[in-house]
Amino acid sequence: xxxxxxxxxxxxxxxxxxxxxxxxxxxxxxxxxxxxxxxxxxxxxxxxxxxxxxxxxxxxxxxxxxxxxxxxxxxxxxxxxxxxxxxxxxxxxxxxxxxxxxxxxxxxxxxxxxxxxxxxxxxxxxxxxxxxxxxxxxxxxxxxxxxx
Numbered sequence: 001x002x003x004x005x006x007x008x009x010x011x012x013x014x015x016x017x018x019x020x021x022x023x024x025x026x027x028x029x030x031x032x033x034x035x036x037x038x039x040x041x042x043x044x045x046x047x048x049x050x051x052x053x054x055x056x057x058x059x060x061x062x063x064x065x066x067x068x069x070x071x072x073x074x075x076x077x078x079x080x081x082x083x084x085x086x087x088x089x090x091x092x093x094x095x096x097x098x099x100x101x102x103x104x105x106x107x108x109x110x111x112x113x114x115x116x117x118x119x120x121x122x123x124x125x126x127x128x129x130x131x132x133x134x135x136x137x138x139x140x141x142x143x144x145x146x147x148x
Contacts, residue, residue, distance in 0.1 A: 024052060024079075025077070025079040026052050026053070026062070026077075027051050027053040027078075028053075028054060028061065028071060029054075029075045030055065030056060030057075032070065034074070036075070036116070036129065043093070047102065050093075051096075053094070056072075063081070070085070075089045076092070077089035086122045086123075087109055087115070087121070090106075091106045091109035091110045
């Protein structure tokens, strides 16, 4: 009944809920950001194992248990019960590769003191992605609302 009244909304919600139920690995990124999209596409070509990747703008991210803040500030790797964000999402992606080198790098990214550098590096890139090669003004993180 609901599907006949609002087919587009039900389709998106059903797809998102199916992703959670099936535990299909999913990489969620900012599709409005040219820098983010470029790097996701490059990694798809470079890595032998790559999950489904979707811009958050195409998903019902709330059905995935994410907030707007979550999806505008971090890349997310969702797989089974695992929910990794930022540099940990990149590490999870690398740890799932066939190549020993990529897997080692994925584990290294999560090992202190390398994890501290990876977290700072990710925060820097996320904050200034609109100024990096391939970035556009649309890539800029939303500015905090100033209270008057």
